[in-house]
Amino acid sequence: MDWNNKTWKIEDVIYQPKRKVHNRGSRFHPHVIGEFYSHKMDHSVEYQSMTEFKFFSFLELDNSILRYYVRPVEITDEINKAKFFVPDVLVFKQGNIPCLYDVESSSIDTDVRHYQVCERYAFLNNWDYVVVYPRNLPKVIDQNITFLVGFTKKRFGLTENIEELLSRVRFFGEISIKELAASFRHKKHPLQIMPFIYHLIAIGVFNVDLRSPITENSLVFVDKKQAQNLFLDGWERVNIAIQ
Numbered sequence: 001m002d003w004n005n006k007t008w009k010i011e012d013v014i015y016q017p018k019r020k021v022h023n024r025g026s027r028f029h030p031h032v033i034g035e036f037y038s039h040k041m042d043h044s045v046e047y048q049s050m051t052e053f054k055f056f057s058f059l060e061l062d063n064s065i066l067r068y069y070v071r072p073v074e075i076t077d078e079i080n081k082a083k084f085f086v087p088d089v090l091v092f093k094q095g096n097i098p099c100l101y102d103v104e105s106s107s108i109d110t111d112v113r114h115y116q117v118c119e120r121y122a123f124l125n126n127w128d129y130v131v132v133y134p135r136n137l138p139k140v141i142d143q144n145i146t147f148l149v150g151f152t153k154k155r156f157g158l159t160e161n162i163e164e165l166l167s168r169v170r171f172f173g174e175i176s177i178k179e180l181a182a183s184f185r186h187k188k189h190p191l192q193i194m195p196f197i198y199h200l201i202a203i204g205v206f207n208v209d210l211r212s213p214i215t216e217n218s219l220v221f222v223d224k225k226q227a228q229n230l231f232l233d234g235w236e237r238v239n240i241a242i243q
Contacts, residue, residue, distance in 0.1 A: 003066050003092050011092075015069035019086045021048040039152045045070055051105045052088065054134040054142065057149040059091060063204025067092040073100075075121045077113070087118045090127075099128040105135055144210050151195065151202040158196040161187070162205070165197070169206065169222055178216040 035046045047053040059068045072090040077083040088103045100122045122129035181190035200206045206220040
């Protein structure tokens with residue numbers, strides 16, 4: 001589906017969080033709660049565990065994801081009307097139908113009834129439903145996500161250099177971050193340019209091989225066929241049959 005022309009005004013209202021994060025039960029199941037500012041959503045996003053933070057960071061970095069809403073709906077259990085479930089996040093990805101996600105730390109933390117109710121709700125709304133385990137990501141990709149999410153903030157004062165940076169990368173095909181920054185020495189100090197290059201990687205203008213640690217020697221390129229979507233490669237998924 002093509003979401004590029006949406007204003008998101010309706011979704012921003014109806015998919016506001018249906019539950020606040022809390023640390024109840026943390027004595028028995030330790031977890032970290034907090035929030036970060038989402039430059040994609042233009043507001044703060046709360047997370048209830050580092051597992052959620054990892055996944056929300058991925059959503060910030062994946063350039064094909066246009067919008068995501070945490071704890072967006074409250075779903076009543078048709079068998080037990082007094083019980084309801086709140087899935088973790090609803091994601092709108094360019095070219096795809098909306099997908100409802102639950103984010104778990106491990107397959108041990110399964111709640112089959114929760115999954116069944118959420119998958120049925122997604123099915124009735126013509127959405128997908130997926131349970132993901134971010135801790136199953138290869139360590140190096142996990143580290144790269146944590147590194148890049150710090151560079152998603154818009155950086156003013158250097159935007160006039162984007163076209164020239166793009167031109168140089170296209171000319172060379174691929175070039176190291178260090179060499180690209182050094183090529184601007186006549187205009188800016190390389191240490192001023194380098195964070196901006198990391199920012200362009202974080203927002204998807206440049207690509208890098210995320211299967212290797214990102215350093216100043218990493219090669220950047222603009223080949224759209226190799227998108228940031230490889231974040232999801234190898235993630236364990238659980239699909240619960242609708243009952």
